């Protein structure tokens with residue numbers, strides 16, 4: 001058996017089109033242009049690439065994009081003052097502070113300063129707490145993307161056994177909550193879990209969000225399972241450009257799984273598309289409009 005490859009690129013493109021359609025509608029019917037402000041501190045090359053991509057995709061969806069590039073040595077007080085301004089700005093409906101921040105800044109304090117209604121990364125404790133409590137919340141984009149990719153294979157996740165490997169605030173924990181909302185039965189694994197292979201073998205849905213290249217082996221996977229690989233690992237290639245691999249041994253898993261996301265071309269594609277969804281949702285909620293149809 002060869003697994004179906006879940007085409008994150010195509011699914012993300014389709015989602016971006018639906019967002020653009022809804023943006024056009026709220027502009028037309030309510031004179032509302034959703035706006036996203038992205039704050040980048042310093043010159044981390046990977047962060048610069050992500051921020052550029054967010055800017056391009058936000059504009060392509062018909063939204064307003066505001067970029068704020070701050071020097072590496074910006075003070076915490078100046079960054080907090082910028083966030084306070086963006087919180088008050090009626091043209092801004094989503095605020096994203098690109099992580100990681102330089103060591104001189106206290107990430108938690110910065111995230112906590114963002115108005116939860118504009119917290120399109122879903123990292124503010126209000127949103128994390130609401131999600132954990134099963135309430136409506138802005139949820140982190142990568143886990144949202146994982147759910148959409150899974151639903152491209154399974155119309156309903158009800159009663160399915162899922163394993164989430166990784167428990168970060170950015171990916172693992174919110175993904176667990178979203179899976180519970182879908183009525184899946186969830187096992188949460190992490191660096192202290194025993195016998196991961198055995199835990200994985202019971203799962204209909206495997207989510208790997210670890211940051212360890214090809215850690216999940218083909219013989220861990222239950223035949224026919226759906227595998228969503230969140231990992232992005234850069235492997236040095238002698239004399240060449242680094243190779244991107246996921247947290248799953250893709251070639252091995254291909255022979256066992258029912259469906260699998262590739263790296264690149266899987267989850268990574270969905271993250272920015274879901275950021276657009278969150279910005280549109282935030283804009284509608286702030287304006288007192290019904291939730292958009294995306």
Ligand code: NDP
Pocket residue numbers: 142165166167168169170171172189190191192193196209210211212230231232233267268269271
């Ligand atoms: P973190 O480093 O914050 O968390 C990693 C998690 O993996 C931790 O919970 C850790 O456990 C667990 N872990 C580490 N080693 C093992 C092990 N040997 N066995 C089981 N669990 C282990 O990473 P993130 O959640 O931020 O990211 C995970 C991966 O996803 C990375 O490769 C990252 O690059 C990628 N990523 C991709 C995105 C995308 O858009 N595609 C977006 C965000 C991240 P413990 O808690 O016990 O330490």
